[in-house]
Amino acid sequence: MSNVTLVSPPAPTIVTADQPLRPHDPGSLISMRGIWKTYQMGSEAVHALHGVSFDIPKGEYIAIIGPSGSGKSTLMNLIGCLDTPSQGEYWLNSKNVSEMDDDELARIRNQEVGFVFQTFNLLARATALHNVELPLIYGGIGSAQRHEMAKQALAAVDLADRVTHRPNELSGGQRQRVAIARALVNHPSILLADEPTGALDTHTSMEIMDLFDRLHGEGNTIIVVTHEADIAARAHRMVSIRDGLIEKDEKIR
Ligand code: ADP
Ligand code: MG
16 A cells, blocks of 8 residues: 555635735634625725734634724624625634535534624514524524523523513613523634624623623633724724724734
8 A cells, every 4th residue: 555644735825916815824713814895886896804814713802893884894794604705715613614605604603603783683572591592493403402501501691580581571781691692502613792782881781791701711702893992992802993904903911
């Protein structure tokens, strides 16, 4: 038998108009290289992202901050696999997401990403327990196991005594905690929060940020998109974006 050595081929270097980029980092949870997102508006092309490259290791707590229109939501939609880039590579957990079709993206999204939104996005008529079970239903998990996992996720956000409450029977902070339990119930690789405190008063906002601190301490990778400096300051790394480009990327604690 011939002596075969298995060596992975080197990752191709992406060449953009400006400069070659180093290959993606296989050790990072998230690795983006030369990401462009262009929206076609009639005859005009709107470049929402202009070649963004960065890496996020597992377990990091990161804030993405920038003025309105800078590309935060566009970047968040790409990170969360809700959309694909026009150009560039996105590797999530060693999978090249930028080349996936819609079905594959939907599966990755369900397995890898937990979303938290400003307006909670809970089903109004469903109990807290049922809201938290939803990602598990999409994931095809049987009802007994689903109940157990959803109860545990609610207990983890201190809502064990609210499982049968509906959203209108809960405070804003409790609703957001239900949404966080729903985001985490699948044990995703990333918790992705878009302005998670935007609809909450200051005191409740700080309670939610305390919960994020704890979840980070428990090993979760957290990405918070915000335009509020005091919310961003709770993260350990801050990426500032402006006009579709990373302007600053700094460790803040
Ligand atoms: P942010 O979340 O930071 O406010 P966005 O990512 O929503 O910014 O938008 C970045 C830029 O891309 C803006 O100029 C916006 O008008 C444009 N844009 C965003 N989404 C679309 C879309 N679906 N179609 C066309 N232009 C868009
Ligand atoms: Mg936005």
